[in-house]
Amino acid sequence: MAEPKNNKFATLSDKVMHQIRHDILSGELEAGQKLVLSELKGKYQVGGSPLREAMVQLSWQKYVVMKPQKGFWVADVSLNELRDILKVRQAISNMALKDAIENGTEEWELAILTAYHKLSRIDLDDPNFDLDDWEIRHKQFHLSLVASQGSSFVSDLLEYVYDQQERYRHFFLNHEFAPEQQYHDNGEHEAIMKAVLARDTELACKLVNQHTERLYQITETLLENE
Known part of the structure; x- marks a missing residue:
């Protein structure tokens, strides 16, 4: 996984958010793909709390779709x-x-x-x-x-x-x-x-x-x- 060049992030969740966004934009995380939090923790070497914060931020930005009680998916494209x-x-x-x-x-x-x-x-x-x-x-x-x-x-x-x-x-x-x-x-x-x-x-x-x-x-x- 490529690291975003800008390493001046205010919080850990902000850093993880940019990393996931980068991987969505590069196509490494594909449109419509289910995002399993346990797998993302290992991939980005981050704990559950900052990861969930990052996912919520990405859902606000419409890069990720959040479904209550079901999880997260990379936003589809059409x-x-x-x-x-x-x-x-x-x-x-x-x-x-x-x-x-x-x-x-x-x-x-x-x-x-x-x-x-x-x-x-x-x-x-x-x-x-x-x-x-x-x-x-x-x-x-x-x-x-x-x-x-x-x-x-x-x-x-x-x-x-x-x-x-x-x-x-x-x-x-x-x-x-x-x-x-x-x-x-x-x-x-x-x-x-x-x-x-x-x-x-x-x-x-x-x-x-x-x-x-x-x-x-x-x-x-x-x-x-x-």
Whole structure:
């Protein structure tokens, strides 16, 4: 089991929660799999109390399903759910992106450039690239696009929706699949960045929507062939 890079956890249950989340996102713990607490104690070398706390946290985040008196399961995945997640993401993202482009400052532009630079340094074609590192940088890039001044409510909501989409990432970033089946950047994020910095709202929203649609199409093909 790979250890999450960030070892600055407030509590043991927080550390275990991140470890289990990592294994769900990587596909080591499969969608729909029953999680037996006695087995998890040995796997993560943790006691019952922090493990149960971690499982409750993951159920709140919808990575795990908790059934009273029955136990825990890794949350299942479905194309219908993914479609709903991406619909909500597109609606919120378009609204937030328009506002950010209208009100974004020079600091906002610099944050986008920095986030893109960090993301672009990861080569998805390298079979040894770090999935967790890519997730952090990819998420930061997309959130930087909408990080304008004002209330954080919309950006917080978008971050939550984005986290739900991440449960599907191991489908389109899995090197067990043929190269033509996997996700490749193909300049998408650079094009999005340039459109946003050019303050071209219509093009920026179009490119972001196309980006999310392509992730859906790749996942759809892989799920249907499983």
